[in-house]
Amino acid sequence: MRFVVNNVPVELVDVAADMTLLRYLRSQQNLMGTKEGCASGDCGACTVLVGRQGADAMVYEAVNACICPLGSLQDCHIVTVEGLTPAPGVMHPVQAAMVECHGSQCGFCTPGFVMSLAGLQLAAGNELAKADEDTQRAAVIDAISGNLCRCTGYRPIIAAGLFVLKEASLKEASLKKTTLKKPAQTARFVQNWVPNAPLAGTGGAPADTHNRNLSDGASGYWQPHTEIELQQLLVEYPHARLVAGGTDLMLEVTQQYKNLPQLIDLNRIESLSEILIGSDEIVLGAAANYSALEKTLAELAPEFVALLKRLGSRQIRNRGTLGGNICNASPIADAPPYLLVMDAELELVNSKGGSRRELLAHFYRNYKQTSLAADEYLARIRIARARLAQPLKLFKITKRYEDDISAVMGAFCWSGATTNEFKIAFGGMAAIPKRASVTEQFLTGSNWCVSGDVDEGILAQACELLRSEFSPLSDVRASAAYRMAMACNLLKKACYEFAAEAFGKVTEARLFHHA
Amino acid sequence: MRRIVVNAELSPAANTGNAPGGVGHSIAHESAHKHVRGTAEYVDDLPLLPGTLFVATGQSAKPHARIRAIDLSAVKSASGVIDVIVQSDIPGKVDVGPVYLGDPLLAGDLVEFIGQAIFAVAATSFEAAQRAAVLAKIEYEELPAQLTIEDSLTAQSFVLPQHQLLLGDPDASIETAPHQLSGEIFVRGQEHFYLEGQISEARLTEDGGIHVISSTQHPTEIQKLVAEVLAIPLHLVVAEVRRMGGGFGGKETQAAPLACIAALFAQRNRRPVRYRMPRRDDMIQTGKRHDFLNRWRVGFNREGKLLGVDLQLAGKCGYSPDLSEGIVDRAMFHADNAYFLNSARILGLRCKTHTVSNTAFRGFGGPKGMMAVETFLEDIARQLGMDPLDVRKANLYQPGADETPYGQKIEQHVLPILIERLEKSSDYRARRIAITEFNNTHRHLKKGIALTPVKFGISFTAKHLNQAGALLQIYTDGSLLINHGGTEMGQGLYTKIQQIVASAFGVSVNRVMVSSTRTDKVPNTSPTAASSGTDLNGMAAKDACDQIKADLVSFACEHFNLAPAQIIFKNDLVILGENQLDFPAFIKLAYINRVALSATGHYRTPKIHYDRATAKGQPFLYFANGAAVSEVTLDCLTGEYKVDQVDILHDVGKSLNPAIDIGQIEGGFIQGMGWLTTEELLWDEQGRVISNSPANYKIPTAFDVPEIFNIELFDEPNLENTIHLSKAVGEPPLMLAISVWAALRDACSSTTNYQFSPRLDTPATPERIYWALQDCVAFNKTAAVKPGTTEEDFNVTT
């Protein structure tokens, strides 16, 4: 396979399918600036930028190298902290700002933060330069949401991020602050990099090169470019695992030390990462990553996008996909409750090219079991536009606000005062993400709300029904009793807001804007 | 919105330094440029020597059991495995307990916690070692296990004897007091979560010795234990540490087993060995902050003044003593926090449990001791209908009410003034009114505010540790090299030492190099702990500077025929009466004239003593002080909350480096906030740690940092003669975060119109807040007086 690390092109013939980018950088490139703090995607010490050819320029995103399969990086530009420094003695503006603001103490987390902030500056620096401070601060915090620091308490790191964004707005007059180089310099450095071979992914290359075994004999990493190729691979390698973002799958390698000898990567199949906005429905490619969904759905599905801002971290969202979230079949995954109340429909395709449609509600069979056949993959997720237009409330309960797995995830959809129909689903309340059908039926058509006033008695009865419908477990994230209490209170919260909004009353301010 | 960001370039104190960057200046961390470029090296970044072996350990699956049989054949034949060892393969001492025995390097036939190392594997790769380590077949004979503090109290099973402090006659005082109350709080421990996991590398030397490079706060102990385990003399072992990727107490004793096992394999196989714990092993196999169960009975008067306190502090030590003697002692020494107790009994219990042996963590017991008094002062306030701040203020140590339960008198009364200042600058009273207003107009959102103080004693409680050494060398080009016994874990010790040395010679900091801490440069060092790193090593470095300076001055007097007062080191120059030389030229001249240009410095802390038999003495040279005001908003429907604003005023004496001190304060505060809010250490019923990864153990992220976060230094010199009259800063700020917990409790209490303070064990996760609110609802149902909030306002669902 072929990619570029900093500005050195690399050709590899012999690489294990489950080799992670972090292990490769540290053990084979001697790039020791990228650190391992957890090997599970949680700490961000391993953050690097991965650049891909976009429509008109390279597009860089921060990713967790520790759980990123190297095989997925064919034709990519990998920038590590060493690659940010164009020459000895010169610092990237983010590096200079981190020094200036006293943003490092033990320094172990620092390269990861530098990369996350450099990623922000590359992706949105110019645009954010003109924004107000609240917007800038939110952007900085979002960019470092996947970076843990145990020493500094983050304040100086946030200050460094803001400093860089502000500097960009002072481009012309920036000579005063001589310690900082203009951000444009680095942007130019990175963007001037031209791969010495044409980038693939634009279609047209013959299938055999894509299907070429990128790895050593016993194992293989395949990156098909079309669904047809994918189907062929499913026939040829019935034991291969599918990998999209790898943010669930790769933990088997880094936490359980498993070998994954055969991997088929879904990232390069355009038809699986497309997001189509039709007049009747939206069709989400199963391999579209969360960051792409956030961008595309901001107007159409604001509540869902707000929820995504709390799913994992920026680094995780740059890799993780909806398809992975659904197929991993975790009862505490965040997207399924939303998709359940949307009556989302899955398009499942098998190795012979045959496809079937199934409601997500029917897809989950039992704990971690789905209706997905061994030779099937999830291709697309469909949501009706009509459903998207209905009032919706999503709430995620966690110990920590950012980058935490749900104790309870509640999704509530109400069709409005006239039809008065409820759809309710929970994550974390059962062995699978599950609709509260009994409670839904009870509330649908009920007098739970009379001209904006909520009938507490009816809500209390609804909660009784919830209690009969669910029997959650106690675990490291929450007790069963708290989960149950939250299911009830989130329902109430949703109802208060539905009622107030429907009748133009003031809703009580929320503690958090997102979910 | 007010959003003040602290200004790192605070007025540089002009007390000594005159060349750029000396003492009092906010210079950057000495490694900052390397940190941001990724060129600062940690142990795992060192180039691998050819033939390096990697280590993993086989772990006990039972909390308490005899090992009946152990079959390692599958481990030995696994791919890549070179060597496997069990306890009987250890040539020297088996026990690596730091103070008391009790920590076998590898378990023999008895295991005492899930995760305890039973055997160790060395293999050609990290993964091969990890894969092999799970292949052993071990037969256990299970024994009854004590897993909680309650289990241990019932069994009266302790790792060390109890200790008690007594002041006056607390029983009589409590009985005769106008008011009494009793209560308890369970304060959970904390995982260190240093970003760099535990790691050691061992290399064999040509004399059969070992060079260990370790991420440790205590190189001398590594040297000693490696020598004992290998049965070789200390002078054959060198322990070295350049920097740690965080320590926080977790690398004071916990780094040693890795070093010893790596050294053992290096000796047996004559190959370099690297032992790095992956995060999960680190979270399972290394000690944490102790859980504490604190119980009290107190008597007080109508003004809320304490008359008598009877307090029991029970710490969950785990299976062995480790450092629990000092940790529980320090909890007892801080059970008064900043308050005069009048009369008190403070009993410290060191509970034995079949869990990992708990260890040092920033604050070393202090934080857990303080939680009791901070809880019951609030309970007193609610009972008397007072603002908790007024009860706290009424009980502060002041002249005449200045004796601690251990007999030390408080001499410098910083807190009354400091709190007064913070109360004003933070607008506490006006905000209190605004909050009441907010709470009256919001149904489900409630705000709370609290101001809490910290008084923290500085010195090791083990007297002999209060010493330090340094080695200063000046080369003929005028460059200086300083080594000292302290270790750098991010706290800025090296930077401060660099500044101290630079100021001593009036040279710029770039002339001074601080290099790795090595036991062959400065011997017999103390751990870098107890916030004492700068106090001790700074003084030792200064002592070395003073010695060389004295020689240089007497040389110059003689050579230039001047009086000592005419010789001044400043601005990278040496002023010699009417003339001057630049520093390198002067040093060159001194060398030519055969002046010794190296010196070892030493320091021992004066005044301190403590008598265990009488439980009286002066264990601390001085106290560091601070206070914080926190404001929070919580959602009564879910228990979720947000910290809106934090204002801190903290006493670091005369700051050696304001930027670094502020970094310690805000970093310590956020770490303390994590301890009290989101970080929940949990074990299952079998005694297995279930918070075993960052996916389920949540330290704060950037989002959790209060948007308004004001930090100010209380700029008054230390009354004791410390290094440039500064004060230690490493640990004390952690406890400022108690204000967040207290503000959350205040917000809960608001739902009872401040008549009732619900029990709020820590960490105060959204779930615990939710249950505390349910207790408030229950109180409201039974309260005679009509409370502020009714059940409907809560929509309780239990």
Ligand SMILES: Cc1cc2nc3c(=O)[nH]c(=O)nc-3n(C[C@H](O)[C@H](O)[C@H](O)COP(=O)(O)OP(=O)(O)OC[C@H]3O[C@@H](n4cnc5c(N)ncnc54)[C@H](O)[C@@H]3O)c2cc1C
């Ligand atoms: C630090 C961290 C934080 C996280 N936080 C959250 C969170 O807050 N909320 C949350 O819900 N999840 C979270 N996750 C889990 C994970 O990121 C999500 O579930 C993500 O959506 C998985 O997508 P992926 O593309 O990375 O899946 P992968 O890891 O690539 O795949 C997961 C599984 O699904 C299969 N699969 C993937 N795509 C398809 C397909 N199209 N057809 C058939 N099978 C397929 C794979 O074979 C694999 O078995 C977190 C993970 C990490 C590491």
Ligand code: FES
């Ligand atoms: S090492 Fe922690 S996220 Fe990768």
Ligand code: FES
């Ligand atoms: S500086 Fe130590 S973890 Fe961030």
